[in-house]
Amino acid sequence: MKNRCYSFLLLGFLAAGHYVKAQVTLPGFTAYAVPEEKGVDISARQGVVRWTDSTNAVHFYFHAASTGTLKVTLQAKSDAPSRIKVQLNGVEKIVRINGSDYTKIPVLQTKIKKPGFYTITLKGVEKQGNVYADVQGVTLEGPATKDIQFNPKSWRRSASVHLNYPVAKDTPVEWFYGEIKVPQGEDKTGTYFMSCGWHRGYFGMQVNGPDERRIIFSVWDAGKEPDDRAKVRYEDQVTLLAKGDSVIAHGFGGEGTGGHSHWVYNWKAGETYRFLMHAVPSGATTQYTAYFYVPEHREWKLIASFRAPKDGRYMRGLYSFLENFSFENGYLHRKGFFGNHWIKTPSGEWIELTKARFTNDATARAKDRLDFGGGAEDGWFYLWTAGFMPADAKLGDVFERPAGGRHPEIELPKF
Template identity: 75%
Template sequence: MNKISYSFLLLAALATGHTLRAQSPAATEVVLPGFTAYAVPEEKGVDISGRRGVVSWTDSSSAVNFYFHAANPGALKIGLQAKSDAPSKVRMSINGTEKIINIPAGADYATIPALQTKLKQPGFYTISLKGVEKQGSVYADVKGVTLEGAATKDIQFNPKSWRRSASVHLNYTAPEGTDVEWFYGEIKVPEGEDKLGTYFMSCGWHRGYFGMQVNSPTERRIIFSVWDSGKEPDDRAKVKYEDQVTLLGKGDSVVAQGFGGEGTGGHSHWKYMWKAGETYRFLMHAVPTGTVTQYTAYFYVPEHKEWKMIASFRAPKDGKYMGRLYSFLENFSFENGFQYRKGYYGNHWVKSSKGEWIELTKARFSNDATARAKDRLDFGGGSENGMFYLWTAGFVPANAKMGDVFERAPLGKAPEIELPKF
């Protein structure tokens, strides 16, 4: 609108005794994409597709859940973007309110009014769908859930198909000027927190990481990896030989090979059914020579009461002792990114090249891009029971933020280590 037209309207409004008012914007509809849902307790009889959303939903034993965080209380109107191959019924529930939703047959998605509720306080909320009745092969294909109302103001949810929870880290600092030749740490996973698709990493440094994973209901691993030099992100075949990490040796029954996909490098793992509730010990050793460093990982096997060498790698274009020391907790499974998991990390020590043991009693908290983008808000860490801890997922409020510093009471007793003789 130009200046002359606006002046004319203003004069007309004054002449008629009215004032001009800005039009309030129409209520904004928020859509929780179908590909961000989770099947609970497990993704069985339903598929959460990164491209198509909720599809192939044939089994009513698992609920399909959508999660969000409401920053403001208020009214909430919910719709369901769905279709089915034949008429069906699903039950939607949220905040103590539930309703049976009729899904019409059709090839195209329809936005179906579902229910209305009022959120009384800020916090995490779950919209849960359960299959009730189907005449065709599926309960419904779900493209998304629509939200309208005052409660959508500043609402937070994950808009991406990346359904892993945030990774969280403990960053340790050795005294300035210390050449870290040895790096020792312990992990204890509480019973029930050893969820599938979790990596509890004890001893990480500028070139690699060493810890333990839950890989399947019947397989767990001790994992040790060292990155190649260079910046190739995915394909190790593209890494020049002079930039590649090379295997120098490995323990009995250890698998060692190259890896790609999250950087490239040398990978090793030993299948070992570690147990929740037990404390496990990890030890890293660095020997720099010229422009290369040899990194060796040892794991203490409590059943045998001895240290086992996992592997030893030669890292080119390095030539340093260990720096940027850290531990982390990672959820590497998309399907169960809703499940809370927690690990205790403690009794970390370093031993200098001069033979001095130094206890690490402070750790700085950090997190990954998922947390920094605010795609997930459920993560944290701290110190309790004489150890640091990290947790992620569960859709419960964060209790730590980037840069927080945790402290634990010193134990004052350096680890006693008798390594195998070669």
């Protein structure tokens, strides 16, 4: 009986966390190469591999909700003896890696004194073979792991964030106007700043690479085919009716299907850009046309016009968003300002949109990422994502900006 009671007491201690070493492992495939993923690969299956360049460090990020001791252990291997430096919370150690099989290598211990975001940095020091290390994961152990947050998935994009503009249900939205301003330094590669979105499509601007930027306008097909447009029946496909000079247009798939158009245009951070959408219902279809104001030419440019089947309505569900679509630099902060949004009804009435409700995507809702936000500032709404800093907005928050009171004056090109 005494032994049985002792066993129950022991189980109680274990259940309460006594004698149990709480630990979590940050998968290697969630790391980022800084400043760029060059000379090292982050594989969705294998983690950190082919790390040959010491100019790029490997970073793991996490958010500590609790204080206390934290021990760090690497799960790593190398093709020949090597040394790497590991840094966390002001503590650094140089670790030897020698073995072609993944091995648990104790690294360092530190004390987390306050909750917040932390970075584990790995830097190559010396190698005798081809690589500094292949890293399968980083294990953290100790009291500070209680309620710790990190991304457990290979999806390394940051959270997408949105502004939803409330409009009365009985208001027919024929025209939808908006502006975007991206601060200097926030125009990171792999970012989409979307101004005018509605129930059937979206219109905004992207940073597609170091030397290419685009104005993007897309409209979704009818139906629910998620990936392959070849599977969409002809009567469900949107139809290209017109496009502007130098605009590229084609079908798309992979995130729903539809008609895509873009114009390669070197927009600049710090400047304000204007977007205009037009909807013309006809029977069971609606023609959607996008115009972009080119400041250098002081005129509106037609991007494209699509006819959407199984619609026949004006625009509804109006919104803007900020999206990070690049895995490699999903750690980099990006921010955009969205403002001066107006709608115009078929009767000619202009209505200014001064309220917005904040929403986010599945990445945020699953708490895979905590670094995102939005609000109102200097007469604009703003959205931001990434950077591993505390959120300043939560799902459902409502923002309000002061009314400008002056609707846009628009003179469209004649055809």
